[in-house]
Amino acid sequence: MAMDTVKLKEYLDIDVTDIAGELKLKESVYERILNISVMTTSASLPQLDGALKSNDHDSAAKIAHEIKGVFANLRVKTLSDLMAEVDVRARRKDAVATIAPLVAEFQAKFDQLKSVL
Numbered sequence: 309m310a311m312d313t314v315k316l317k318e319y320l321d322i323d324v325t326d327i328a329g330e331l332k333l334k335e336s337v338y339e340r341i342l343n344i345s346v347m348t349t350s351a352s353l354p355q356l357d358g359a360l361k362s363n364d365h366d367s368a369a370k371i372a373h374e375i376k377g378v379f380a381n382l383r384v385k386t387l388s389d390l391m392a393e394v395d396v397r398a399r400r401k402d403a404v405a406t407i408a409p410l411v412a413e414f415q416a417k418f419d420q421l422k423s424v425l
Contacts, residue, residue, distance in 0.1 A: 310339075311324070311339050311342070311424055311425045312424040313325075315420075315423075315424040316421070316424050319417070319420040319421070319424065320384060320386045320387070320417060320420065320421060321385070321386060322383070322384055324338060324339070327382070327383045330383065331383070338382075339425075341382065342382060342384075342421075342425065343425055345378050345379070345382060346418075346421060346422055346425060348378070349375055349378060349379075349418065350422075352371055352374065352375055353375075353411075353415065353418070355367075355371055356368055356371040356372060356375070356394075356411065357411070359371060360398075360404050360407060360408060360411065361404075363404060365398045365399070365401045366398075368394070368398040368407070369395050369398035369399045372391045372392075372394040372395040372398055373391075373395045375387075375391045376388050376391035376392045376394075376395055379391065380392075384421070386417055387414060387417055387418060387421070390410055390413055390414040390417065391414060393410050394407055394410050394411060394414070397410070
């Protein structure tokens with residue numbers, strides 16, 4: 309199934325043509341990389357949730373940093389920015405109650421991404 313580029317633009321402000329061009333990739337290659345990134349992130353999110361539930365801020369920061377980097381490299385700014393904030397707050401050891409809403413917002417946006425791939 310081909311990704312819905314109209315909804316990607318609408319949901320997450322992802323312009324596949326522009327990003328693929330900027331990264332010097334074919335759109336189909338960008339799509340494959342995005343799909344792989346979604347699969348790996350899907351596996352990382354429960355780990356992030358577990359780290360936060362156990363107040364393991366160091367592990368949470370590491371996971372958030374990795375997710376942030378994946379989406380920054382793919383130019384998915386909305387997701388990258390949310391994880392960057394999770395990373396910062398986890399490193400500061402902020403209360404989990406202040407981090408959890410950011411993770412929930414990320415999850416909602418991430419679910420939108422998954423729905424159009």
